[in-house]
Amino acid sequence: MLELCDITAGYDRRTPVVRGISLTVAPGEAVGLLGPSGCGKSTLARVAALLHRPDAGTVILDGEPARRWRHRAPRDLRTAFGVLFQQPRLSADPRLRLAELIAEPLRATGRRREIPARVGELADRVGLGPELLARRPHEVSDGQLQRACLARALVLRPPWLICDEMTAMLDASTTAALVAVVESYRRESGAGLLAVGHDRTLLTRWCDRTVRWAELGGSAERPRTR
Numbered sequence: 001m002l003e004l005c006d007i008t009a010g011y012d013r014r015t016p017v018v019r020g021i022s023l024t025v026a027p028g029e030a031v032g033l034l035g036p037s038g039c040g041k042s043t044l045a046r047v048a049a050l051l052h053r054p055d056a057g058t059v060i061l062d063g064e065p066a067r068r069w070r071h072r073a074p075r076d077l078r079t080a081f082g083v084l085f086q087q088p089r090l091s092a093d094p095r096l097r098l099a100e101l102i103a104e105p106l107r108a109t110g111r112r113r114e115i116p117a118r119v120g121e122l123a124d125r126v127g128l129g130p131e132l133l134a135r136r137p138h139e140v141s142d143g144q145l146q147r148a149c150l151a152r153a154l155v156l157r158p159p160w161l162i163c164d165e166m167t168a169m170l171d172a173s174t175t176a177a178l179v180a181v182v183e184s185y186r187r188e189s190g191a192g193l194l195a196v197g198h199d200r201t202l203l204t205r206w207c208d209r210t211v212r213w214a215e216l217g218g219s220a221e222r223p224r225t226r
């Protein structure tokens with residue numbers, strides 16, 4: 001169970017962008033969170049994936065509050081999450097090829113021996129052939145890069161996926177292809193999904209349940225800038 005309890009978060013304590021939001025995702029469940037641009041969805045998604053520390057409230061993963069994990073390796077904990085963003089991000093190192101970028105989480109966790117089989121299998125699933133795998137991020141399209149990001153997000157078989165406007169930059173056919181990859185992974189692994197976005201048609205079709213930001217107890221308004 002992934003529980004977000006009364007989360008307040010932002011970038012400056014005086015003007016939080018997420019205020020008192022609570023949301024639960026059951027194991028294997030796909031929850032879509034809908035809200036207008038700028039309301040705080042990405043911030044909440046980053047809190048859920050333990051990438052951004054909330055100012056108040058608690059993230060509870062399978063009954064254990066994330067706060068307690070601070071003294072354990074947060075890096076290990078974060079392997080519980082596969083995270084996808086709107087803007088495909090792979091690495092700051094422009095020399096790495098897509099195959100190496102997909103393999104990176106395996107290398108970082110000491111599982112080098114699994115790399116050839118696992119990268120091959122995932123490349124197949126997301127539709128990247130050997131020629132594309134040998135290219136560098138600046139040599140492929142946004143759609144191809146997002147395919148590589150999805151492969152990398154799945155490489156450690158995470159029990160949770162957090163998708164933040166994963167398909168917002170993609171055309172309809174790439175969107176359908178990537179959603180199908182996520183869904184086939186979820187069917188076989190039982191992974192839960194939190195997908196945030198603004199596209200109601202997409203999220204209602206994709207997810208078991210959709211909730212609107214305004215229903216979560218937080219404020220749907222943009223924070224005051226003054």
Ligand code: ADP
Binds near residue numbers: 043
């Ligand atoms: P959404 O995903 O719903 O579009 P975000 O969580 O990206 O919303 O942004 C919510 C608010 O937080 C916006 O007003 C945005 O400008 C602000 N914000 C987002 N990221 C940062 C950041 N890194 N530093 C400061 N403010 C930010």
Ligand code: ADP
Binds near residue numbers: 058068
């Ligand atoms: P950023 O400003 O880059 O968003 P933060 O200052 O929010 O980063 O800190 C993120 C770090 O906080 C993460 O590296 C993680 O180790 C830790 N963290 C994230 N979520 C939690 C949490 N719920 N409880 C305790 N620590 C957390």
